[in-house]
Each structure stands twice: as C-alpha cells, then as structure tokens.
Amino acid sequence: MQGERSETSTGPLPVHGSCQAVDGISITSQSARVKDKKSVVLRNILQNDPKAADLKWSLFVAACQSYRYDSCLKPFPSEFSNNGIKDRECLLEVVDRTPPFTMLVQQLYDPDVYETMPQVIDLLYWLLVELKDIQMKSVPKSEFPTIMKYVHCEMAAPAPNLIFQLTGNPCGTSEMRWQEVSSGHKTLFAFHGSRLDNFHSILHYGLQQHLNKNSLFGHGIYLSSELSVSLPYSPMGYGWRRSSVGSEMSCVALCEVVDHPDVKFQDKGEKQHHTMDLRSDKTNDKNVTY
Template identity: 55%
Template sequence: MQRKAIEIVPPLTIIYQELHEPNAYSNYGTTIDLLYWVLIRLRDPYIKSVNKDCFESVLQKVPSEMKATPPNLIFQIASAKQSTSEEKWKNAAQGHSTFYAYHGSRLENFHSIIHYGLQQNMCKTALFGKGIYLSSELGVSLPYSPVGYGWGGSVLGSELSCVALCELINHPDVKQGNSGDTSRNRVVDSAGGKVPNKYYLVINSELVRIRYLLVYSQDFRAPRSTDRRGLMAWFGRHKLLTFVLGYIVLLTSVGLTHNKHVEKYYRLFVQKAGFD
C-alpha cells in the first residue's frame, strides 16, 4: 500500500501548490497521510543537510589512505534532546573514547537503519563472526552500497546509494583488525580468524550510532562540461537559436563558394597540399 502511494507522489513543489486548493485532500489524501507519517511522526532522528563547504571536515573524521569517490550529498543524522537511544549511547560511552567508521548497505535498508539503528542480528555477513561490519576506509564500504532505485520525483534523482558514517565507542565489544590484542581482534564464532585490517566488528549494537549519511546520486554525478553530450543538450534547449545559426552558416557557405577570391585561395591550397 505504501509502495503504491510513493509511486504516485508528484514532486513536492506541486504538492505544496495543490495544498492551497479546497479539494487537496480528496486528490492527494493517501500522499498527504504518507508525508505526514514520514515528516511529522518520525521526528527522531531527524535529518539535516550539510553545506558543501563542510564535506571535507566530515570526511576527515575518518582520514582515508585509499582513494574513494566523494559523495554528492551529506546529511547529518541528529537526535532529539530527549531521545532515549541517545541517552543510552551517552551512558555507554562514559569512561571510553569514541571514533568514526563507515558502514555500507543496500539503499532499501536505510529507512530501518536511520530510525532503529544498526542491529547486529540483522547483519547477514558472518565470516569473521556475527555483528555489524564497518571500515576505516570509505573505499572498502562503498562496494557494499550498490545503486538502488528510489522515488522518481525526488530532486536527488531516482538512482541512489548511501554509506553511513558512524560513531563507535572504543569498547571491548568493538573488535578491531589492527589491534594486537587477540581479545580485541576476533570473536569466538569467527570462521575466518581475526578481523581484517581496516575493519571493525561490533557485537553490541548499543555501541554504534549513525552520525552522517553519505549519498551518491546519479543525477548529481553528471558533469557540467562542454562535451558533446552537453553541447547537444544546449542545442536541444535552444532550438530556435540553433536554427537561426544554422541558416546563417548556410548562407555564408553559399556566398563564399561564389566568391572569386575564395576560389583562388582554395586552388592554391589544393596545389600546395598535393591533392592535384
């Protein structure tokens, strides 16, 4: 039911205009109910966009050694002041330091991840033990976030992928591949040995919180350059001007072909080039 409602949702600018009409609810009743549920009822956590100028400072929370494609958009995941889950996090963090790491997942998983957090019992990968897998490298997490298809009316585009930037508590239940302590670099049920380098394995979901969402949008990736596709798109948007320019070029070409001076220099050029 909700999926069908999402598919017929028009762009929000249209909905905003239609809300002032007297029959708005009869036309968009299901859509309005859905938006109310998403935007009003689900207020913890809430999402804030991050200014483009701050992208580098966000990514520097986990300095990467590997080259990775930067995101097109970054959103901060913020919690309400009276959030129970945030209070649990703060209590668990007392006496411990914290650090950041990346977590990749499929696009359709992020609604649950944002609102209910990462859960160790929901993670299917268990080569090195059951838990939540994260990495200190964005390039390691990106392959776990394939492109998914979202709402076609979104300004972000319909093809998206997301990576979560999480804050972790430096607790013994957060296993680290770069630790020399065997109690910190493996779990009891591991089939593959110790946790690999640049990986983290969290076996207690209360020790990890999502702080940022890195979004990769197919629409935002399109380069704004003067290549052939960009030039053809410009011609497509300016059809009348293109026609006028083409007509001028045609007239100029016809005029030059009947000009004696042009014919003289053309023959000299052909002779020197050795075409005769």
C-alpha cells in the same frame, strides 16, 4: 485495502438539546484545523530542506519496494496494517500517487488539498513529522571536507555527491541509550556500507545484525576506517522514481563509535586499515553520504 481516513476530535463533545448542531460544527471545524495544520507543517518541511525530505522519503520508498520489505520496512505505517497484516499493495499505490515534491509544495497552498490526496499527506506527515527519533539535515558542500576529516582515509575513494547529518531526539530512547553507553568512553568515526533498502530501518533503529549478510571477515556488524572498503557493501539501489536527488543511489553511513571492549579491531591489508566488528549497540549514526 485501507480506506481514506477522516480526522475526528480527540474526545466527545457534550450535546445538549438544540446545541447538537453547534457541536457538530465544532467537530467539523476541529477536523478542518487538523488537516490544515498537516498541510502547513508538511509544506514548511519540504521548503526548508527539500533534499533532506526527499532522501528520507526515497529511503522509505526503497524499503517499500524491496522483496525483503518484511524485515527492512521498519517502522511500518500503522494505517496500512490491519490485525498485524501489512497491506503493502495499498501502500505502494499511495507512494505511486505522490507527486514530485516541487509540485507538492505548490499544491499544499490549496486549502482543499487534503480532500484531493488525504492518504498521500497522511503518509508523508507520518514519515517526516511524526517519526521524531531522528532528524535529517542536508550539509552544504563547503562543509564536506570537514565531515570527511572525521576519518583519516589512506585509500582513494570517490567523493560523496551529497552528505546528510542525522540528529537524534534528545528525549528519544535511542539518544538516551547512546548517552548512557558513551559516558566515560572516547568515540571515533567509521564507515558502514549497506543496501539502500536497509537504510530506512537503519535511520530509525540503528545498525542491526539481521540486515547484514555474512561478511568476508565473518559474522557481525562491520565498520571500516576506509570508505573504499565500505562502498562495495553499498551497491546502487532504486529509490523513488520522482526524487530530485536521484532515483538510483548508493548510501554509506558515517557512524560515531564508542571505543568500548565490545568493539573489536582488526587490521586488514597492506594499508593496515581498521575494520571494526561491532557486536552491541555502540554506534550512533551521524552522517549519511551519497
């Protein structure tokens, strides 16, 4: 089991005779500053967009709890891995000790909070701060109609309760790859349904073949211009039991797709809605609807 982590300085400080005690204080002070910084940054994130932070954490928790955690819990926090062996039991214990975010925000004002829950703060900081490839932002309800107009749906489907916008890090490898692939091509939008426990990995690595069962249409990664077609592939799943957005939820991704020869279009059904068979990295996840 992973022990509680203590912060150290980034490099050794010189020790010269009687200055040893002073250097020791310097190390302790630097460690305290790092811990304080984590608490302040985390508190600001939870206050600025609590729903987005809650959903990102809930998707991570869904992957932690999944019997398929070995394939869908990626990225995995290195603090809970030793020589390639994942200590999921310890990870779940830390998840279980995490208080509701409304309560946590108040606790983070306490200057000694890190000493009382170091693993909880470290884990949340890793997920919400250190994983920089993707940023999540809640979308105001007034903007829902604009988002849903990205795709012209002809079939009736339930309206989403919440929508979150995903933004890639401009300097990240995924975003740079997207810019390279999409250059010189038109793009379009389509829906992708998947199990709740897949979305932690989808957020950080995109759509992946190994996370999908064989579709009714055959082997591949599928997207549809109809939300009603993608919804059955997104059954209700269990996330975080203390979530403010809901402990049970269903998520669908609204993806931007490059109009590329690798994207194969199929017309299915009387409404002639488009189903896209994607066999390469030609998507950019833009929104998650819930």
